[in-house]
Amino acid sequence: MSHASWIERRQRLLAQMQAQGGGVAIIPTAREFIRNNDNCFPFRHDSYFYYLSGFTEPEALLVLVASAGQQRSILFCREKNPEREIWDGYRYGPAAAQQAYGFDAAYAIAELDAQMPELLADAPTLFYCSGADSELDGRLQAWLHSVRGKARSGVTVPDTTVNILALLDEMRLFKDDGEIALMQKAASISGVAHARAMRAARHCKFEYELEAELLHEFRRQGAQSPAYPAIVAGGANACVLHYGANHAQIKDGELVLIDAGCEFDSYASDITRTFPVNGQFSQPQKTLYELVLAAQNAALECARPGARYMDGHNAAVRVLTEGMLETGLLDKNKVGTLEEAIAASAYRQFYMHGTGHWIGLDVHDVGRYRETEKVGAEKPHRQLQPGMAITVEPGIYVRPAEGVPPEFWNIGIRIEDDIVITPDGHLNLSRDTPKTVAEIEAEMRGTINK
Ligand code: GLY
């Protein structure tokens, strides 16, 4: 992504701050967490901070100042440190970071306590997310206390605090072309990884072997990490929605559900495919697979501008419930007609999660799902608009139970794609990942070089 994108986002945020009377925004990156001694857990920058800065080093913080006379972006970051750079690698240091990332000023992070009271003095509004980082909250209190100490000289502290995340969430919800290109790259790599796992399945005995195929492909193609812990769930494990152990044997005759996506240049992908370990769907597996696929297609038809966020879920639920009645998963004598079964949420025995979520810098990305105003008793779900990115991921999970046809027991299926809403409908970023029964069985007839 070009630095112009980050500068443009800062300008847009500053304009919104100005429109609210001006003030100072404080946006920190993520903390480093020590695992033990001098070993940290892998560092991942904060997505809000990155969205506005493009800067990936730890120990950094962004300050935006919007006042009538001037709008400024200021970075605080680590100083150059030749000794640490021998051990840990290059650090920009303030001067180079200011130049490279287009900030108006940059200072050493060690200067934060000295600089912030001056920056906060006379700011009408503080744009900040309190309650997310108690250490920073505490330091902010000290900075404000220091400003109050100068009250007799006429200096004032901000008298309003605005939750800056509400502004940033709405900005992040609409992806620009650069973001969509990165999300496409992430989804394309993940799609190849899923196909690789399909081809490898017949030679693998354990779920973790399939996970290794995915991780290998992610890294081989330059993705920095998985966007979330991979789910590789054989047989009954697929009915555990957040299964993550990935240590069980996979068995001939069973399905395996893989929910895995890489992060590429900070953007997530999130793809699920379900396939038979031996390369061929049995009849009961195929019946339920085709049902979930039909539900996904119904939901995908609602992925267009003007449709409401929940329309896709409702469409999937209708198709799934109809299929559950046809296959005998739901007993007509107990749950009644299709409309009655939907109204009573009878499908929840076999489909107990939503049909998607926003996706972007984070796999479960930020953004409001509902309008801000109530209509009747509740706030309606918001309408989809071009640039929004969602997953569409219906599933069916059949745990053994009395009255449930045994041929379906322990089958768990989910199909998940990553979608960007376009002016005409949508773009399916994961469109090249084998998905129909025919595509999956054909992919699995191929082999990878072992
Ligand atoms: N992989 C997490 C999800 O599908 O929401």
Ligand code: MN
């Ligand atoms: Mn997923």
Ligand code: MN
């Ligand atoms: Mn998902």
